[in-house]
Structures are given as structure tokens and as C-alpha cells.
Amino acid sequence: MAIQRTDGRAADEGALLALRGISKSFGPVQALKQVDLEVRGGELLGLVGHNGAGKSTLMNILFGVTSPDRGDIILESQAMDERYGPALAHRLGIRCVFQELSLCPNLSAVENALIVHPSLEGTGWKRRAKSLILTRLHEIFPGHGIDVQTPVGNLPIGQRQMVEIARAFTESNNLAKVVILDEPTSSLDSSAAQQLLRFLQRTVLDGKACILITHKLTEVLNFAQRVVVMKDAGVVADVSGAGLSRERLFTLMGSVERAMVTPEASSFAGMRRVDVVGNTGGPSELRIEAGETVGLAGLAGHGQKEVLHRIYAASRSGRDKGCRVTGSAAYVSGDRQREGIFPLWSIASNITIASVRSLSRGSFINPVKEQRLAEAWREKINIRSKSVLQSILSLSGGNRQKALVARAFATDAEIILFDDPTRGVDFDTKRELYSQIDSASRSGRCFVWYTTETDELFLCDRVYVFHEGKVVDSLVRSELSEERLLQASFHEA
Amino acid sequence: MPLAIRRLVAQPSFYATAGAVLVWLVIVAHSHGVGGGAVISGALNYSVFFALVGVGQMLVMASGAGNIDLSIPANITLAAYLSSGQMQGANAGMAAGFAIGLLSGVIIGLANALLILALRIPPMVATLASGLVIESFCFAYSRVSVAKPAPLLVSFTTQRLAGIPLVVIAAIVASAAVIAVLKRSLFGRHIFACGQNMTAAWLAGVNVRRTRVFAYVACSTFAALAGILFAGFTGGPSLNMGSEFLLSSIAVVVIGGTNVAGGQASVVGTWSASIFLFLLLTMLNVFQVDPGLKNVITGALIIAVLALGKANRPQAQ
Incomplete structure (x- = not known):
């Protein structure tokens, strides 16, 4: 070469x-x-x-x-x-x-x-x-x-x-x-x-x-x-x-820059999926509708992750009065070492763990269906490996992250919670992910997306800006600008 | 090495099984090839109790680093007393005896899970303390009641079918069920997910709390079952019948190749390790080794098996 x-x-x-x-x-x-x-x-x-x-x-x-x-x-x-x-x-x-x-x-x-x-x-x-x-x-x-x-x-x-x-x-x-x-x-x-x-x-x-x-x-x-x-x-x-x-x-x-996908306005407007009151305190409460992609912005560590966890916990138990969730949720963490990967397992088991319930009759998992599901998502998300039966540790960091994204997408959850999911992922993969998000939201899935990358906020229908654990600003896409985000992040608005 | 052999060696249960076979060969060689079958049959009849207890402990240890059940000895003793006390040496009380013994196991498991999950007491301390409490129950119970196992139970634990003790056949069936559950069921998947990373398991939709409760209840139920059967095997319960299970219940799990840090388990390995430990003692008895030296040799051989297994097993990062 x-x-x-x-x-x-x-x-x-x-x-x-x-x-x-x-x-x-x-x-x-x-x-x-x-x-x-x-x-x-x-x-x-x-x-x-x-x-x-x-x-x-x-x-x-x-x-x-x-x-x-x-x-x-x-x-x-x-x-x-x-x-x-x-x-x-x-x-x-x-x-x-x-x-x-x-x-x-x-x-x-x-x-x-x-x-x-x-x-x-x-x-x-x-x-x-x-x-x-x-x-x-x-x-x-x-x-x-x-x-x-x-x-x-x-x-x-x-x-x-x-x-x-x-x-x-x-x-x-x-x-x-x-x-x-x-x-x-x-x-x-x-x-x-x-x-x-x-x-x-x-x-x-x-x-x-x-x-x-x-x-x-x-x-x-x-x-x-x-x-x-x-x-x-x-x-x-x-x-x-x-x-x-x-x-x-x-x-x-060796890659071609493509135009960013710009999601179209959602056609599911009005179907409320998530409703968080209290804790937000600011001018706006946090609400998310079916088909919507909502971004959580602000400086790192200002409560975005806590809200994601709160929504997730509420979807599991339904006992949080201040946080009403309709439908089930799946979670993708960018902190894959601590919150994502099962290191002793294959790629396949890592992908299917969140959906094995739907692949089983009684309480026994159907191994054929399981392998098929893992294989299908490996292809869709383009995980680079010879076989899904290899250890998850045989993958590079970015590909491990793709497996975690596949895990959430493979479920039938209506709400996908993203905790900086593109951490360490290359931009071709990011683009693939963006188009996956786009097509999933067309079918009614909604996304709550905490990201440390400003570019990704521009893909969201609405952005909530966090400061010291509270929502201090809420912007629809047309109002979004880098200055406005920075201002709100430092709470100067 | 050919692929088939490499695969075999990579099995977590390989070293415990190899150790058991090796010790058996030494015993048979020493007796010039006589009585090999009888040695296996005898070993099975005794190790089956350790295997049953070990399978339970294995489930707990696989559910995450730091999880362990030290209340097992007391649990075994209590179940033995309660069941034999119910049977009163008559076959009529056998079903009720089994029921009450197993129920005590389930309750102990729930109590342990409560201490560990709701009160957040470290498993080692929580189960050690609950063990002490249970021990006092046993002591009180042994003074007020007559405990004698049903004759049918006694013969079940000692009779053989084609040379294999009946109780062993039953335990193998139960262990096969555990293997199927671990390999194929949701519970198996969930227990190994919790064992590797509880936060990740929760975020992947696993009900971590329920899974851990199941593990502790399954463990204490297996121990109770072993206690009921062991009382039949030894002709009646005694207050110190559980004590030799404390260390061995952990040893057979670890030697059997289960990951102490959680997330992986080997039922076959636990069985092999139980047999290995028993054959080891048999061998040293056959050679009439001095009791002090016997402990040294036992310890050294256990370390050897563990070291070999660790060195040859692929490690997670």
C-alpha cells in the first residue's frame, strides 16, 4: 500500500x-x-x-x-x-x-x-x-x-x-x-x-x-x-x-460524506409517552411523545443521566408519581464497561439479553430464534465480526458499542433511552445509527437522547437544556443554535 | 493439540474430572485392578450429598461476586431434624417430613435474601449470622423431640439399581434439570447476567432483585434436600452433621470450575469435584497416611487443581 x-x-x-x-x-x-x-x-x-x-x-x-x-x-x-x-x-x-x-x-x-x-x-x-x-x-x-x-x-x-x-x-x-x-x-x-x-x-x-x-x-x-x-x-x-x-x-x-438525515416532523404527535414533573423546576416540564426524538443538552453531569435513569426505573416499576411512562423502555449506555457489556458472553448473548423474554415459550428460550435475531441485528447495525458466537471482547470498542445499540433496537420497547450512545463510535457508524433512529421514529418509537456532541442535538425534534439537575430551557429544532445552547448550559438565559 | 482435546481442556469442569479419574486410577492400581466399580459406587453414594449442596452454593456464587451462603450447615441440620422428627421412624410421615424439611429450606433462603437485599448486609456476614440463629433452633428442637428417618427413606439412600445408588440417580436427574435451566431458561440467562454486572443487567431489563432471591432460595432448598436425605443415609440427624459441609460446599464449587467472581457455573464440575474430594480421602486412607500429612496432601492437591485450572482458563478482562 x-x-x-x-x-x-x-x-x-x-x-x-x-x-x-x-x-x-x-x-x-x-x-x-x-x-x-x-x-x-x-x-x-x-x-x-x-x-x-x-x-x-x-x-x-x-x-x-x-x-x-x-x-x-x-x-x-x-x-x-x-x-x-x-x-x-x-x-x-x-x-x-x-x-x-x-x-x-x-x-x-x-x-x-x-x-x-x-x-x-x-x-x-x-x-x-x-x-x-x-x-x-x-x-x-x-x-x-x-x-x-x-x-x-x-x-x-x-x-x-x-x-x-x-x-x-x-x-x-x-x-x-x-x-x-x-x-x-x-x-x-x-x-x-x-x-x-x-x-x-x-x-x-x-x-x-x-x-x-x-x-x-x-x-x-x-x-x-x-x-x-x-x-x-x-x-x-x-x-x-x-x-x-x-x-x-x-x-x-475511504468514506463519503453524506448529508445528515433530517428527520421529518413526527406523525404520531399527541401520543404521550413520557411525562416528568417536579425535578425539572424550570420553565418547562419534560414530555416526550411517540415518534419524537428528544435531546438532553447542557454540560456533562448536570442531571441528564439521572433523568434517563428515572424514566427507565419508572418504566420498570410504574411507582414514580412524578414520572409517568406509557410503554416499555430500553437503555443504551455509552459507559459500556460499567453499564453495558457482559464480558463472559458472546456477541449474540450480549445482543439478545434484553429480548430473550419475547423469544421464549414458557420460561425456556428458543435458541434458533435467538441466533437468528442476533445475526439479523449484527447485519443491520454492521458489527464487524466473523460470527456472533465470538466473545464480545473480540470486538473493538466502537463495535462493542454497536452491539449495545443492537441490544436496545432488537427489543420491542417503544421508548429508547440513549446515554451518550455514540461514545467512541466512528462517523460512518454514527450516520448509520442516525438513519436507524430516523426510520424507527417513523414507526412510532421515541428517543430520549443525552449526548455530549452538539451536532447530534440538531437531529432532535426538541432539546431540553439541563443545569444543576433542572431543565432550564426547552428548544424546538427551529430555535436551536450553538449560542443558545451554550447560553442555556451556563444558565445565562 | 487437536481441536477436540483443546475444547475438552477448556471446559471449566476438566481439571476436577481429570483429578477424580487420576485418583481413581491410583486406587485401582494399588488394589491390582480389583474393586474399581465398588470404589466408584461408594464414592457416588457419599459424594452425592456434597454435589447437591454444591449445586445450590454454585447458583449463589454464580449470581455475582461476594455472594455466598454460609448458613448451609445449619440449614442441613435443621431440615434433617424437622423431617426426621415428622417421620418418627414411620413411612406414613415421609411425605409430610419431606414437605416440612423443604419448606424450612425455602424460608431460610427467603430470610437470607431479605437480609442481603433489603437490609444490604454483606452476604458473608448475613448468612453466617442466620446460620447461628438456625443452629440454636436445631439445638432446642433436638432436646424436645425424637427424630428418626422413615425406613423407606433409609433404604432409598442406600439401595442400588445396577450398582448405582437410587439417591444418586435422583440427584443426577435433578442436576440435569439445573443444567437445562442454566443453559436454556430465562432464569439461567438472568442469573449469569447479574453475576457479570448487576448494573448492566438491570439496564438490560433483568429483574435483578427477583433473580438474586431465586438464587438464594434455590441454594437453601438444595441444602435442605441434602439434609433430609443425609439423615436417612446416616440413620438419623445429629447436631454436627452439617459442619463438614461448610468448607466443602465452597471447595467443590471452586474446584469444579465455577467462576468465583460470578457469571458462569459448571454443574458437571461441581459433581466431579465432589467425587474427586471423596476419592482423595479414600486414597489417603488406603495408603494409611498419617492424619496430619493427610491434610497437607489434600490441601496441596486442591491447590494444584485450582492452579492448573486458572492457568489454562481464558480470563475475562
């Missing part, structure tokens, strides 16, 4: 880190084929590609989590041998922000910072570790409001992600030289994402290198100095970020 190179610089010159001819297979699946990559100091490198293109595997190899079948890892002109692993990588200044997050949930942010900086140990470690992590948090996310003493597992996913990011940039006698960020903005709201990207831009000025893996092309186009495109387990392009256009990037990735 010919690699398109337009930056013209010689290989290896001043490279902090280089990969040479890296190949890796998992069983029959070739995840990486002869990949070369180098990263220089002072560089913010964007790495893009579809789900399953091999980006996460490449990063795992860089950080020493996985060892390559073939090829060399070269750090500051020194080739690494088989002893290379995460501990050594960390000592040498390689840091990684994982998409699935790598913090210990039972420890606080402060304790998590200590783990990676053993030199802080001894009397007073708590003070030193606290100032280390807090300084970085303030620097990257001013006004973050995170409690650094509480177990990280109790923090909402957006805050956990911030801690994971800030920790990767903490420095003791151990410096951060190359920081790899795998979908770092996937659970951040847009203002936190902007804070992070501006920080990355600043921080590479003093000689660090950052590798930004993301599906949000705007981030790459606006901030990356160089862009590497991966496709089918290999690097297919390595181009300068300056002057790169969205269309060109799309072409390099």
Missing part, C-alpha cells in the same frame, strides 16, 4: 518515538499490517480511522500493553526488546489515556496519581499527590469541580475521563514525553473538550508530543499539525494538518 506523504521531512530525524514494520494478529484477525509511525517532539499528531482500523491496537503496542508479532519500537533512537511493557513505557515518559479508562475505581484521584508516581511516597505523599493532580486538573480543565478525594468509581464518566487525562500529564521525577490520547473527548461536553484541545496545543510547545485518536474530525482539522489515517490494519496516509480539508480527510479514510 503506498503511503501518501506530503510533509517531506526525513524519517527518524528527531523522532521521540518510532514504530517500524509493526504487525499483530489476534487469532485469525490481522489487527495491524506492517505499520510504520514516527512521532516528533513538539508535535500534536492526529490519528483517525474507522472502528476496527487498528488504532487502539497500535496504541496498546506503543504503551507496551500488547507486544507486536513483528516489528520494532524505537524510543529516542533506542530499540526496545521483549521486556518492554507498561511499567517501562511509563518510566520512559510514554503515557496513555485509555478509551476504556485505566483508573482504579476504588481509589481517589489523588491515590490514582500516586500509583504512577512512586517517587512521591513517604510522609506527606497525600499532600504532594493532591497538589500534583489538582494543578494539572486546574490547568487543563479550569473550573472542573472534581472531588479528588472521593473514589474515582463514584464520579460520573465525564469527570473520570478528566482525571484520567490530567493524570497522564502529571510529572514528578518521571516526565511525560509522549502522551497518547484514545478518544479523550468522547465523554466530555463541548466546553471541556475545547479546554482539553487548547491545552494540548499549548503543551506540545515545550517539546512534548501528543497523539490524539478521535472520531471527531473537527478536532483533528482544527488542532493537529499532522494527521495519520489508518484503514484496514494499516497506515494509508500521513499528511500535514495545515490546509487539510474535511472532504480530503474523508476521501483518505
